[in-house]
Amino acid sequence: MIDLRSDTVTKPTPQIRKAMIEAEVGDDVFGEDPTVNAFEEKVADMFGFEAALFTPSGTMANQLAVNVLTEQGDEVLIEETGHIFNYESTAASHLSSVLLRPLQGSKGKLSADLLKDTIRGQQEWEPKTKVIALENSTNKGGGCCYAEQELAAINFFANENDLNVHLDGARIWNAMTATQTEPTFFSRIADTMSVCFSKGLGAPVGSMILSSQQHIIKARRMRKMWGGGMRQIGILAAAADHAVEYHLPKLKEDHRRARELAKVIKGCSKLSIDLDSVETNILIFDVKDMTAGKAVQQLAEEGVKVVPFGPNTLRATFHFQIDDDSLTTVKKTFKKLFDG
Numbered sequence: 001m002i003d004l005r006s007d008t009v010t011k012p013t014p015q016i017r018k019a020m021i022e023a024e025v026g027d028d029v030f031g032e033d034p035t036v037n038a039f040e041e042k043v044a045d046m047f048g049f050e051a052a053l054f055t056p057s058g059t060m061a062n063q064l065a066v067n068v069l070t071e072q073g074d075e076v077l078i079e080e081t082g083h084i085f086n087y088e089s090t091a092a093s094h095l096s097s098v099l100l101r102p103l104q105g106s107k108g109k110l111s112a113d114l115l116k117d118t119i120r121g122q123q124e125w126e127p128k129t130k131v132i133a134l135e136n137s138t139n140k141g142g143g144c145c146y147a148e149q150e151l152a153a154i155n156f157f158a159n160e161n162d163l164n165v166h167l168d169g170a171r172i173w174n175a176m177t178a179t180q181t182e183p184t185f186f187s188r189i190a191d192t193m194s195v196c197f198s199k200g201l202g203a204p205v206g207s208m209i210l211s212s213q214q215h216i217i218k219a220r221r222m223r224k225m226w227g228g229g230m231r232q233i234g235i236l237a238a239a240a241d242h243a244v245e246y247h248l249p250k251l252k253e254d255h256r257r258a259r260e261l262a263k264v265i266k267g268c269s270k271l272s273i274d275l276d277s278v279e280t281n282i283l284i285f286d287v288k289d290m291t292a293g294k295a296v297q298q299l300a301e302e303g304v305k306v307v308p309f310g311p312n313t314l315r316a317t318f319h320f321q322i323d324d325d326s327l328t329t330v331k332k333t334f335k336k337l338f339d340g
Contacts, residue, residue, distance in 0.1 A: 001305060002305065003322075004305060004318065004330070005307045006199075007200045007317050007318070008198055009319070010202040011321070012239065015242060016202070016243065022238070023035045024234060025232035025234035026234070027231050027232065028054075028234075033237070035235075039238075040052040040054055040237075042241070043195065043244070046184075047186055047193065048183070048187035048188070049193065050213045051211065052209065052211075053209050053216050054233060054237055055208060055228055057207055058170045058194055058207040059091065060207070060228050061208060061209040062194050062209075063084075063095055063096070063226075064209050064222055064223060065166045065192035065194060065209055065211070066084070066131065066166065067218075067222050068211065068215040069130065069131050069164040069166060069215075072098070073097065073128065074127065074130035075129045075131075076099065076100050076130065076132075076166075077101050077110070077118055077132045078101065078132075078133040079104075079105040079110050079134075079138075079141075080102035080104050081108045081138065081139075081140035082102070082168070086140065107277055108142070109146060111153070112153035115157050119163075129161075131164045131166055132154060132158055134165065134166070136175045137175040137178070142274075142282055142283070143171070143258075143279055144279050146179075147179065151189045155190075165192075166190065166191065166194075167190040167192070169193050169194055170194065170195070172186065172193070172195055174200055174254075177248075177251040177255065178280050192209060194208065194209050195207060200247075200251055200281060200319055206236050251280075251320075253320070254281040254319060255279075257327045258280065258282065258317075258318045259278055261283060261331060262285075263275070264335065265283065265338075268338040268339040269340060270287065270288050270289055270338040271285055271287060271288065271334070272285060273285035273286070281318040281319065283316045283317070285316075287313075291312060292308035292310060292311060292313055293308055295308075299337065302333045304329075
């Protein structure tokens with residue numbers, strides 16, 4: 001079975017398992033795990049932030065960011081397809097008592113122009129707008145990425161209006177690869193940032209929140225409160241560290257393979273895709289004459305897994321454990337089922 005449902009389905013490589021076995025560990029609740037301490041410092045330095053905190057999931061990293069940047073009753077502006085709004089079980093309202101206000105952007109992205117006239121809080125009956133939440137690359141936006149000038153413009157708007165910026169960087173590694181943006185750029189446009197190691201990089205578990213030392217101190221306390229305090233966490237940090245070191249260069253091949261399949265999909269008479277939206281490892285495309293569920297079933301019967309992303313929409317996501325032989329099989333399968 002060729003699994004294109006998500007870049008989270010990768011299995012640990014023998015090298016990752018070896019790194020986990022050999023990791024030097026300690027009790028992280030006491031701050032005594034040397035492997036995670038070193039890894040947090042490494043990733044913070046990589047992106048130019050003061051400090052970082054390892055978390056068991058990207059959802060926890062995002063929610064910690066929302067929590068440290070807001071007070072109860074505040075408002076967070078977010079593009080309507082954003083992960084925090086769609087896939088985190090209303091955690092922002094439950095955990096931090098804040099309102100997520102969705103805005104209709106383009107390909108999952110907000111813009112400085114779109115954010116004009118969105119600020120609230122002058123009247124006592126209004127929520128106080130406090131945070132702009134961005135996602136890079138975008139998931140439901142089809143893997144599209146922000147250009148540096150777009151992020152700089154949003155950051156300028158935020159500074160002018162005394163707002164904080166959170167960057168959901170679950171797939172920041174893909175965005176960096178596609179746009180050739182230096183990692184330290186992101187600390188110049190965001191107050192907090194999350195990064196994920198268990199998607200395209202292929203680690204089995206783990207994400208991280210990056211921010212100022214003051215914010216990370218608060219985030220560490222909230223992580224404990226929410227049940228995220230872990231003990232010999234160096235086992236997981238070693239896996240994530242290996243993934244950053246050895247799997248990051250592989251992402252450009254994921255993007256190439258996604259583009260190759262996109263061209264095949266474009267040529268299939270029963271499918272529709274916007275080639276201009278294919279920037280990274282995610283493909284979102286439509287089926288013309290059947291439901292998404294039926295298309296998923298037909299593909300599965302041919303040994304290819306994808307996910308429904310709407311009534312007639314599918315998503316296919318590439319990762320480093322899909323090689324060129326698998327790509328060839330997938331292309332043949334798509335032509336067989338959807339062309340003619």
